Amino acid sequence: MENNNHLKLESQICFKIYTVEREITKLYRNLLEDLDMTYPQYLVMLLLWEKDAMTVKQLGKRLFLDSGTLTPMLKRMEANGIIERRRSAEDERSVIISLTKKGDELKKKAECIPTQLVEDMSMNRNELTLLNDTLTDILTRLQNKK
Amino acid sequence: MENNNHLKLESQICFKIYTVEREITKLYRNLLEDLDMTYPQYLVMLLLWEKDAMTVKQLGKRLFLDSGTLTPMLKRMEANGIIERRRSAEDERSVIISLTKKGDELKKKAECIPTQLVEDMSMNRNELTLLNDTLTDILTRLQNKK
DNA sequence: TAGCATTTAATTGTACACAATTTAATTTTA
DNA sequence: TAAAATTAAATTGTGTACAATTAAATGCTA
Numbered sequence: 001m002e003n004n005n006h007l008k009l010e011s012q013i014c015f016k017i018y019t020v021e022r023e024i025t026k027l028y029r030n031l032l033e034d035l036d037m038t039y040p041q042y043l044v045m046l047l048l049w050e051k052d053a054m055t056v057k058q059l060g061k062r063l064f065l066d067s068g069t070l071t072p073m074l075k076r077m078e079a080n081g082i083i084e085r086r087r088s089a090e091d092e093r094s095v096i097i098s099l100t101k102k103g104d105e106l107k108k109k110a111e112c113i114p115t116q117l118v119e120d121m122s123m124n125r126n127e128l129t130l131l132n133d134t135l136t137d138i139l140t141r142l143q144n145k146k
Numbered sequence: 147m148e149n150n151n152h153l154k155l156e157s158q159i160c161f162k163i164y165t166v167e168r169e170i171t172k173l174y175r176n177l178l179e180d181l182d183m184t185y186p187q188y189l190v191m192l193l194l195w196e197k198d199a200m201t202v203k204q205l206g207k208r209l210f211l212d213s214g215t216l217t218p219m220l221k222r223m224e225a226n227g228i229i230e231r232r233r234s235a236e237d238e239r240s241v242i243i244s245l246t247k248k249g250d251e252l253k254k255k256a257e258c259i260p261t262q263l264v265e266d267m268s269m270n271r272n273e274l275t276l277l278n279d280t281l282t283d284i285l286t287r288l289q290n291k292k
Numbered sequence: 293t294a295g296c297a298t299t300t301a302a303t304t305g306t307a308c309a310c311a312a313t314t315t316a317a318t319t320t321t322a
Numbered sequence: 323t324a325a326a327a328t329t330a331a332a333t334t335g336t337g338t339a340c341a342a343t344t345a346a347a348t349g350c351t352a
């Protein structure tokens with residue numbers, strides 16, 4: 001009985017995370033429409049805005065994405081003129097991703113996004129901190145499973 | 147300064163939800179491999195195991211998915227022989243999804259999944275309950291935004 | 293140093309997600 | 323009741339995710 005509830009709760013939580021993720025992505029979709037980028041592309045840009053010129057490998061490590069996802073995504077971003085892709089001279093295996101002028105300038109337009117998002121989620125600092133801790137906890141456990 | 151941290155936290159939280167969602171899906175991928183179904187397909191099966199014969203519309207309402215996602219997915223599930231699709235006689239616009247014998251029998255094989263998953267996530271009841279409440283909260287706010 | 297192992301991207305193939313449009317059936321209303 | 327509006331699926335097109343494989347460059351070692 002008690003165990004049974006426990007299991008139902010598990011299903012609910014996983015489904016809720018799945019649903020919340022899509023709802024948040026939807027919020028970002030609206031906010032990022034102007035910048036003509038998707039949420040995963042925005043994540044790449046956040047990394048590049050913080051530190052320009054990273055390899056695909058480095059981006060993948062930070063975002064937990066492989067080249068199967070990144071390569072086509074980065075090509076789309078290149079086609080949109082916000083990043084550049086070039087082979088590293090030191091190691092021809094690596095591809096270095098860097099911001100174009102246009103990509104760099106988008107940073108200013110993106111600055112309002114976090115504020116907007118927090119507003120849309122309407123959560124206070126305590127809630128945010130608590131949730132962040134819980135998620136960090138889960139993530140650590142999940143990623144150490146493998 | 148304080149505001150700034152707040153915003154960073156927001157980025158972290160959204161990114162963490164995005165990452166946790168993918169990690170959980172990976173866990174399910176391993177657990178569902180035997181049953182030859184994906185996590186979204188498993189969600190459909192959960193609903194059908196609970197109450198057989200639902201329309202695409204009803205499934206979509208519960209899962210927050212539209213026909214653009216469901217139609218091809220349900221066709222794949224039909225091709226795998228675990229569900230049937232037939233037009234409703236009362237309302238020819240609706241398509242009724244129901245379990246096949248094979249789909250119904252999979253329920254037994256799926257019973258161990260929640261236990262396995264809770265184990266893999268290694269969370270106690272308190273954590274699960276707290277997280278569930280927080281996510282419910284967020285979801286309510288997000289879905290009332292529109 | 294030649295050959296094997298490893299590393300980094302790219303490629304291939306499958307499966308969601310979702311916006312936007314289309315098609316067909318049903319309901320509403322003028 | 324015929325035309326307009328609404329509803330339910332399907333379709334079309336774009337963009338992730340990710341497993342598995344391939345190709346090319348680099349490192350390692352016998």
